Amino acid sequence: MHLVFDHVSFRYGRKTPVFNELSLRIDARATVLLGPNGAGKSTLMAIAASHLTPSRGSVTFDGGTAKGRHLAAYRERVAWIPQQITPMPGLTVREQVAYAGWLKGMPKDAAWRASEDALRRVDLTRLAERKSNQVSGGQLRRMGIAGALTHRSELILMDEPTAGLDPTQRRVFRKLVDDLADSVQVIVSTHQTEDLADLYTQVAVLSHGEISFQGSPADFHALAPTATDGREQAEAAYATLVGREI
Numbered sequence: 001m002h003l004v005f006d007h008v009s010f011r012y013g014r015k016t017p018v019f020n021e022l023s024l025r026i027d028a029r030a031t032v033l034l035g036p037n038g039a040g041k042s043t044l045m046a047i048a049a050s051h052l053t054p055s056r057g058s059v060t061f062d063g064g065t066a067k068g069r070h071l072a073a074y075r076e077r078v079a080w081i082p083q084q085i086t087p088m089p090g091l092t093v094r095e096q097v098a099y100a101g102w103l104k105g106m107p108k109d110a111a112w113r114a115s116e117d118a119l120r121r122v123d124l125t126r127l128a129e130r131k132s133n134q135v136s137g138g139q140l141r142r143m144g145i146a147g148a149l150t151h152r153s154e155l156i157l158m159d160e161p162t163a164g165l166d167p168t169q170r171r172v173f174r175k176l177v178d179d180l181a182d183s184v185q186v187i188v189s190t191h192q193t194e195d196l197a198d199l200y201t202q203v204a205v206l207s208h209g210e211i212s213f214q215g216s217p218a219d220f221h222a223l224a225p226t227a228t229d230g231r232e233q234a235e236a237a238y239a240t241l242v243g244r245e246i
């Protein structure tokens with residue numbers, strides 16, 4: 001499966017362009033999209049989710065375009081977990097998860113049935129009957145992932161899923177991404193090199209709206225000065241690419 005950005009240009013209103021003819025192909029099971037604040041990660045994820053439309057160029061998933069009459073089919077396959085998940089007033093966690101499946105065209109009872117397994121996979125079963133506006137930020141993001149699993153997305157885009165989480169929750173998330181990558185393609189954006197962990201098979205670095213690196217974690221680490229290792233190595237490689245922006 002591959003997600004392709006082909007000469008994508010985008011700007012917010014009349015502001016300076018965020019992307020000017022950006023091209024990128026992502027076909028690894030688990031990819032981390034690294035970049036400093038303001039590099040354009042969220043914008044790129046929102047374009048991949050077809051939530052934002054490029055002014056020029058195209059986005060395709062396995063050849064299917066995110067445009068016109070193909071849009072609904074594209075959205076069935078590609079799920080987006082934005083930084084802020086909005087709880088729906090009055091709905092329980094399970095209802096909101098099932099609703100996500102229904103929104104993507106599943107029959108109500110099938111979505112309801114699938115939501116049970118999805119909640120189990122993200123370890124939220126015990127909170128299934130709680131109102132979705134009464135759970136934590138990390139739990140909300142897991143609920144968003146459960147929604148994506150309910151309708152069997154093939155690609156899950158997660159925008160800064162570990163932002164604002166404590167170290168324990170961050171570990172829970174990395175484990176979750178690791179498990180997910182066995183069955184779906186995953187792209188995670190972050191500005192934290194510690195999120196690189198060993199579970200990603202591809203690294204892409206976005207800097208000033210351009211891809212400054214794409215390759216394996218080993219190639220990425222090799223950018224670091226030779227004296228560094230472990231987590232420091234990822235940080236040093238990142239610093240080499242984006243310099244003082246960290």
Ligand SMILES: Nc1ncnc2c1ncn2[C@@H]1O[C@H](COP(=O)(O)OP(=O)(O)OP(=O)(O)O)[C@@H](O)[C@H]1O
Binds near residue numbers: 012038042
């Ligand atoms: N709604 C918006 N209207 C105008 N400009 C925006 C909007 N959202 C983002 N931008 C600008 O677009 C650029 C890219 O922002 P984006 O949020 O995609 O970056 P990011 O890499 O996700 O940053 P962060 O790590 O801080 O979330 C920034 O210069 C930002 O100021």
